[in-house]
Amino acid sequence: MFVPMFLMLSATFAGADEVKSGALLQTLPKDGQWASYLIQINGDGKDLSLNWKLRSVGTCFHEGKPCRYLELEQICENGSQEVYGYSLASTVWRSVIPEAAFGKDKNPFESAVKIWIQKDPQPATVVDSIDVQDPILASIIRGPSNNLKVEDKTETIVWQKGELPCRVVCGTRELQFAGYKVEFISRVLRNDSIPFTVAGIRQELKVSLGAVEYKVSIKADLRDHGSGAEPKLPQLTP
Numbered sequence: 001m002f003v004p005m006f007l008m009l010s011a012t013f014a015g016a017d018e019v020k021s022g023a024l025l026q027t028l029p030k031d032g033q034w035a036s037y038l039i040q041i042n043g044d045g046k047d048l049s050l051n052w053k054l055r056s057v058g059t060c061f062h063e064g065k066p067c068r069y070l071e072l073e074q075i076c077e078n079g080s081q082e083v084y085g086y087s088l089a090s091t092v093w094r095s096v097i098p099e100a101a102f103g104k105d106k107n108p109f110e111s112a113v114k115i116w117i118q119k120d121p122q123p124a125t126v127v128d129s130i131d132v133q134d135p136i137l138a139s140i141i142r143g144p145s146n147n148l149k150v151e152d153k154t155e156t157i158v159w160q161k162g163e164l165p166c167r168v169v170c171g172t173r174e175l176q177f178a179g180y181k182v183e184f185i186s187r188v189l190r191n192d193s194i195p196f197t198v199a200g201i202r203q204e205l206k207v208s209l210g211a212v213e214y215k216v217s218i219k220a221d222l223r224d225h226g227s228g229a230e231p232k233l234p235q236l237t238p
Helices: 007-016 137-140
Strands: 036-041 046-062 065-075 081-083 086-087 090-097 114-119 126-128 146-150 155-159 162-177 180-190 198-209 212-226
Touching: 046 081, 046 090, 081 180, 086 155, 137 162, 137 198, 146 212, 155 180, 155 198, 155 212
Parallel strands: none
Antiparallel strands: 036 046, 036 212, 046 065, 065 090, 081 086, 090 114, 114 126, 146 162, 155 162, 162 180, 180 198, 198 212
């Protein structure tokens, strides 16, 4: 059967743009690579800023499977802060994740075999999942799960080394915990030339508790990336 060329091309590009997972961290970078971000939060009449640093910091075998250590460090230079009672503090998350769990449309953190949290000034402890300590952060890492699509136009991130054109994955997610209902409207900016491929995040949160509603916006932009990352918690092994 004859199929017009433009229809074949349309089908090809539609398949290429299909998104099955909005998880932030899908791509496994080379060991030692890192990326840092400026996080700006607006809500509760406050404008807050903090920093995130993602790093790949070593390999190991767990139950015969090759795994990678990933650390997510949140740095609050002005000390702990709050937005509508939600605490933001300097924290390091360290995870052991099988290398096979990484890849397009996957969600590696769902397959983590071990996760530690170290929140200043407390010692590190093991947790079953990020949700146990921080359901909001867990939802941000998971990214949007509903109404997923790639926007038609790219968006440019301006950082210290110039401009970075990004494809934009958008969608929504809902979360309920402790009587709260949280709706996330998310836009994830991606560029394959940087570690983890995440160049920026745009989040609008609508938080409801009964008839009371709060709104929070979160903006993350790439600050820098490179190689030679050093672990913050190297003593923690499975």
